[in-house]
Amino acid sequence: MPDNAPLGPAVAGLEAAFLEHRERLLRFLRARGAGEAAEDLLQEVWLKIAAARTGPVAAPLPYIYAVANCLMIDRHRSRRQEELREREWTATIADTATGQSDAPGADRMLAARQMAALVAALLDGLEPPRVGQIFRRHRVDGIGQRQIAQEFGVSLSTVEADLRKAYAALAQFRERHDEA
Amino acid sequence: MHEDDPIKAERIRESALAWAVRTGDPAFADWEQFTAWLEADPSHAAAYDGIVLAVDDAADALAAVPVANDDEPAPAPWWRKWPGGAVAAALAAVLFFNLWSGPDGVRLIETAPGETRLVELDDGSTITLAGGTTVELTGPRAARLEQGQALFTVVHDDSAPFVVMAGEDRLVDLGTVFDVKLGRGGIALGVSEGAVVFNPQGPNVQVDAGELLVRRAGSDEVEVTQVDLLQVGEWTQGRLTFDMASLEEVAEDLSRSTGIAFSAVPGGAAYTVSGSLLTAPVKADPRVLEDLLDVEVRQAGGLWEIAER
Numbered sequence: 480m481p482d483n484a485p486l487g488p489a490v491a492g493l494e495a496a497f498l499e500h501r502e503r504l505l506r507f508l509r510a511r512g513a514g515e516a517a518e519d520l521l522q523e524v525w526l527k528i529a530a531a532r533t534g535p536v537a538a539p540l541p542y543i544y545a546v547a548n549c550l551m552i553d554r555h556r557s558r559r560q561e562e563l564r565e566r567e568w569t570a571t572i573a574d575t576a577t578g579q580s581d582a583p584g585a586d587r588m589l590a591a592r593q594m595a596a597l598v599a600a601l602l603d604g605l606e607p608p609r610v611g612q613i614f615r616r617h618r619v620d621g622i623g624q625r626q627i628a629q630e631f632g633v634s635l636s637t638v639e640a641d642l643r644k645a646y647a648a649l650a651q652f653r654e655r656h657d658e659a
Numbered sequence: 660m661h662e663d664d665p666i667k668a669e670r671i672r673e674s675a676l677a678w679a680v681r682t683g684d685p686a687f688a689d690w691e692q693f694t695a696w697l698e699a700d701p702s703h704a705a706a707y708d709g710i711v712l713a714v715d716d717a718a719d720a721l722a723a724v725p726v727a728n729d730d731e732p733a734p735a736p737w738w739r740k741w742p743g744g745a746v747a748a749a750l751a752a753v754l755f756f757n758l759w760s761g762p763d764g765v766r767l768i769e770t771a772p773g774e775t776r777l778v779e780l781d782d783g784s785t786i787t788l789a790g791g792t793t794v795e796l797t798g799p800r801a802a803r804l805e806q807g808q809a810l811f812t813v814v815h816d817d818s819a820p821f822v823v824m825a826g827e828d829r830l831v832d833l834g835t836v837f838d839v840k841l842g843r844g845g846i847a848l849g850v851s852e853g854a855v856v857f858n859p860q861g862p863n864v865q866v867d868a869g870e871l872l873v874r875r876a877g878s879d880e881v882e883v884t885q886v887d888l889l890q891v892g893e894w895t896q897g898r899l900t901f902d903m904a905s906l907e908e909v910a911e912d913l914s915r916s917t918g919i920a921f922s923a924v925p926g927g928a929a930y931t932v933s934g935s936l937l938t939a940p941v942k943a944d945p946r947v948l949e950d951l952l953d954v955e956v957r958q959a960g961g962l963w964e965i966a967e968r
Contacts, residue, residue, distance in 0.1 A: 492772075492914065492920045492962070494961070495920055495922070495960055495961045495962045498960065499960065503691070503694075506694060506698075507690060507693075507694045507697075510694050510697035510698045510704065511697060511704055512704045512705075512708075537806055537842050537843040537911065538688060538843050540690075541687065541688040541690060544690040545687075548682060548690075551708075552708065552711055552712065552715070555708040555712060556712055556715075559712065591720060591723055594716075594717075594720040595720040595721055595723065598717045598720050598721055599721065615721065617683070617684075618683075618714065618717075618718035618721075619718060619721050619722050622827065623684060623685050623686055623827055624680075624684045624686070625684075625686060625827070625877075625879070626827035628879070629858070629861045629862075629879065630861075635879075639677070639680050639681070642680040642683075643676045643677060643680050645714075646676050646679055646680060646710055646713075646714050647672075647676055649713050649714050649717045650672075650676075650709060650710045650713040650714070652713070652717075653709075653712075653713035653716070653717075654713075
């Protein structure tokens with residue numbers, strides 16, 4: 480499909496939902512911390528949806544919300560990375576006076592491996608062992624929570640509680656890591 | 660955040676954790692409620708972002724470095740690179756091109772609303788796709804219904820049962836013509852010939868010819884009722900039958916089969932309609948629905964709204 484193809488009926492359905500619920504979506508973006516940029520960000524949400532050339536979506540509004548939420552998470556992440564980079568850069572300057580240096584690829588791979596090993600160890604240490612397994616199934620394999628409940632023979636609220644436990648441990652781990 | 664008030668900080672952390680878990684599920688739809696929580700206190704968004712970022716990064720790290728005992732060593736699919744892995748999983752089902760041949764012979768077939776398509780497989784089995792449907796051929800005897808509705812006419816082979824994944828449900832044929840619908844309302848499986856086993860590793864329900872299995876979205880309960888054999892896959896003949904269907908279901912089915920955007924007026928979920936109709940006249944003039952299903956139909960912007968009459 481060429482980029483300039485006219486909007487298909489699938490996108491038209493999303494567009495209808497987008498236009499109809501514009502105010503709600505703006506409200507969500509503001510609540511999510513978009514502030515003055517809410518209008519611009521909503522536009523960006525639409526561009527992402529249009530560019531994704533989605534097929535028909537069963538529930539257009541939740542889909543649009545999910546895209547908007549992803550966008551805000553993205554923004555938060557890049558803002559955080561900028562802060563970290565700035566800090567690192569300052570440190571590098573102070574150390575070597577050679578300006579920003581790229582970490583060698585091998586080091587980065589090592590760092591990623593170490594991080595994965597730390598995360599795996601942390602998940603494996605959670606009790607009951609199901610907590611780590613459920614986290615992996617959900618976040619690494621991308622399986623929905625209801626399906627996981629079926630697979631593990633537990634209730635949906637147990638799956639949610641287990642995930643909360645894993646999330647809490649990972650958030651705490653991150654805080655410690657950042658402070659170090 | 661609320662370092663000065665540890666009890667409040669803990670409460671915010673707890674609710675942020677709960678929202679991070681809930682919004683991370685592909686089935687999450689309660690965005691209004693989430694908005695209200697965010698609006699209640701400006702520190703909520705920061706607490707939520709902190710958790711989501713930590714969890715996303717951890718999941719990314721795990722996915723990037725396969726664990727040795729992982730029985731699926733495949734690299735992380737492209738969509739997992741999108742932050743919010745599980746949300747992305749929900750999006751993955753719809754972010755594809757029209758017809759795509761992957762490197763491993765994986766094929767995606769997608770129809771636009773209002774379009775139907777017949778696909779013949781190498782073994783002589785056929786899949787008829789209704790409008791607004793995505794089916795992925797994942798193997799010579801395996802397919803995945805991502806969304807929409809499809810009629811499977813399967814050449815049976817005892818040594819190699821045909822397996823259809825519908826969302827997260829597994830359907831295994833026992834010599835069969837069967838129709839699967841996966842939509843906002845849940846999953847519906849009608850069998851007109853042979854039998855299908857629904858989730859053999861889970862509830863393991865056998866659905867025989869003349870039976871219709873329904874599982875509503877958000878529920879684990881499976882309901883099997885009798886269905887007229889002629890009704891199974893009748894949409895391939897341009898007919899739709901509704902039996903105590905919600906207006907949302909009606910709107911969804913009609914949008915898929917006619918290519919016209921229908922939507923149910925919110926709040927009418929408890930109102931149900933029954934009736935059988937041909938889609939061609941509806942396509943020509945959506946207003947004919949009024950008398951066919953005893954509903955009100957009005958044009959609102961680019962779409963047709965169906966309301967209780």
